Amino acid sequence: MSTESGLNVLKPKDFANDLEVRWCPGCGDYSILAQMKKVLPELGIPKHKIVFISGIGCSSRFPYYLSTYGFHTIHGRAPTFATGLKIANPELSVWVITGDGDGLSIGGNHLLHVIRRNVNVNIVMFNNRIYGLTKGQYSPTSRVGHKTKSTPYGSIDRPLSALSVALGAEASFVARSLDVNIKHLGETLKRAAGHRGASFVEVYQDCNVFNHEAFSYATDKEVKADNTIYLEHGKPLIFGKDRHMGIRLNGTDPEVVKLGEGVREDDLLFHDEKAPEPSLAYLLSRMSYPEFPEPMGVFRCIDAPVYEEQVDAQVEKAVETAGDGDLDKLFNSGDTWTVD
């Protein structure tokens, strides 16, 4: 990442603009915006080289509330614009802001492909398990049985796990955080920004109007320690208020175990975000409440070739081999004849 001198003076307020933020009072989006403004000055990237691209939905208003370059595009397609932009100018730092409906429903296909190509963009998916902007229909991450305006008898659709989807596309960086855990959120966004390649971050975000407290199991003081597990590279998977619980592999399945009583830390599953295969990360992405504590943090972070760099490399190679494109030579290639 290029650092230009004199940038350290930038403050979060430098990334704010004078537009009125129009999310509902109490929306989790405010917290994500605040953390983003805090993280951006720390990246050492000048403002004019940062671009936020979004689709449609509450989350996708995000670019309007920053003072960087921003493009609020069409529903589900933000990754396509971001990919074109990165092909045009690989030097830009590009963020894709999306939601569970935008990214996993109408734009599911594009999400898969921007990830599998490993375009160097940072994708942040605000997951509130509901359609907010259209006023409260169920989303592809809504739980089975969820009663919404469009599912008065409860949803019968099986939900998608955003992280399983990303890992299915072999994402090189996958992480999860929470809107209310601001420290963790800031750190996670920063790590995503630092990763070369497509970074995918799912943020559990409270829609306090249409799906309030959907994530209370992971945010309430009383229970969050028992229902979440914070991943650390190279460390065993331990959780619980008293850090007395752990995750152990039983064959190929994870199981919750109590530490002590014959179970030592060394028996637990150790997190390896750099594992070349996405299998371990995938297994973690399958762990969900209430059967399991839900993992937070970086699931996977591996080096992989970056798409737009390879595009450029092919161009440079072609120029090197065939010489800088010469129109006259091109037009005169093949059989020609002269009329006098």
Added chain:
Amino acid sequence: MSTASTDRGAENEYEFEERESVIIRFAGDSGDGMQLVGGQFTNASAVYGNDVSTFPDFPAEIRAPAGTLAGVSGFQIHFSNHDIKTPGDVLDALVAMNPAALKTNLPALQKGGVLICNTDSFTLNDLKKAGYAENPLDGHGIDDYMVVKIDMTRLNRDAVGKDTPLSQRAVDRCKNFFALGLLYWLYDRPTDPTLNWIKQKFGKMLDVCEANERSLRAGYNYGETLELFTHRYRVKPAKDTPPGKYRQIMGNQALAYGMVTAAKMAQSELVYATYPITPASDILHELAKLKHFRARTYQAEDEIAAMGAAIGAAYGGKLAATGTSGPGLALKAEAIGLAVMAELPVVIVNVQRGGPSTGLPTKTEQADLLQAMFGRNGECPVPIVAAAHPSDCFTMIQEAFRIAVEFMTPVIFLSDGYIANGAEPWKIPEIDGINKIEIKYASSPNGNGSAQAFQPYTRDEKLARPWAPPGIPGCEHRIGGLEKEAITGNVSYDPENHQKMIHLRQEKVDGIANSIPEQTVTGPEEGDLLLVSWGGTFGAVSTAAAKARDKGQSVAHAHLKYLSPFPKNLGDLLGRYRQVLVPELNMGQLRLLLRGHFLVDAKGYNKVKGQPFYVSELEKAIDGLLED
């Protein structure tokens, strides 16, 4: 590079009959290599100095069941000693490699025409597949033609020889070259270009190379040796061709060349984002070979993604385009609307094919004009230009880019399957004579170095807003699909602003009329009848109009390359003729627009068969109108 030369054998006994022009068609099974030999014959004729026009006609299936009517693939070539604009109506010669090819193509052959059949494929089985109860070569159905029956498969096997290590299947695959060689002899074509091509193409596979060479020579010599024909034909090089250096070019190829040229002329780089679709895919194939022009090709996951990436690249400051056909244009509609709202320069190529829905993927049609014009939500004006013939793609795609960047707007470029796959001679342009495209990026907030925030929706005298790709310090701004406030570009729901912006966007597109040439006509400046056409029907309509004038009829022709906005003088022009006829390969889409815009009582001549117009049917339509 090769020059025109002929390696004919001893020219004993055969006399040459001079012809002004000749129309031939190779027809066979999809796997028979008809497109390949058609292309070779075209090239040889062009190199020889004839004017040429071609019409490849092939099924959508890559390999339809062998021997069936559905699997017939044809390639028609019209070559001439004067300027021609169409592949021609009726055939002088037909090569039928199997019964199905005979059945589907015989109606196009004129009485007395040359009919060459590969008798080896007229087996009981293949006759049955073609729906023949009896062998037509034994009956009287072909009495009207000059029939030449050749057991081509066997002769070809003998020619390639027993010493070849190739399988019999591979040997049989060469028989198209046998047919080609025979026609080269019959029409006195140079064989060098094809022999060179074979060497280049199969150079590393010596056996294949040799087999094809032997087949070609054997076909040529077979004509020379056997007294199958009473004479040979000769079509001298075209005399009315303007002096210069020429090559052969196909529509999609010309389009690709035009795109890299536009990028050079704009001192920019091309990003071409697309999704494979017939008949537009060859543009991608051509451009993918031109990476040394710093052309970046991107095969997206779907049509919408291709449009998004093209817009993203335009937003990033590159010369950006996407290419598709009708079904793809439908999918891209929403994103094109965004490009209209965000006012970003991007070119959308639509190589039209038969519709609706999947329609006729490999056949030509002009039925997407109204889709290009209106196929988006809201009041969403997009300029439209259309190429008239294969090499015109080169020029008009540059025009599309010029309009896009000069007016900060998406531009739709219409081609069609007939233009895309058709070939014609192209006078190689002088690089110095090609128009530059001027790109002006924003350099600092509002260009005046003021500390004030950048205003992305200010406008120049052409009503274009500034192009400010990310990366310019001080020009950070936010755009999107929500209605924009004039000047600031902020989101605005203000009723007055919405009305103002809708008018502004329309006015901007209308103003393009001031930057395009006035409409010209060929023929009388006023008179009985004006033919108005657009797109790939140019050749047939202009030829029909010229023939009408030769007969003494007062018929003019206006061919539109700018369809939105129309040239400024079009309305005036339409009023100068007693009647207006709009021939189109659709149900009357341009006619509807002309009637709506100019209240002119335009008549239509419409055909929707997936096939181009015959000159003769247009002549008849003209006669019909003038008789009334």
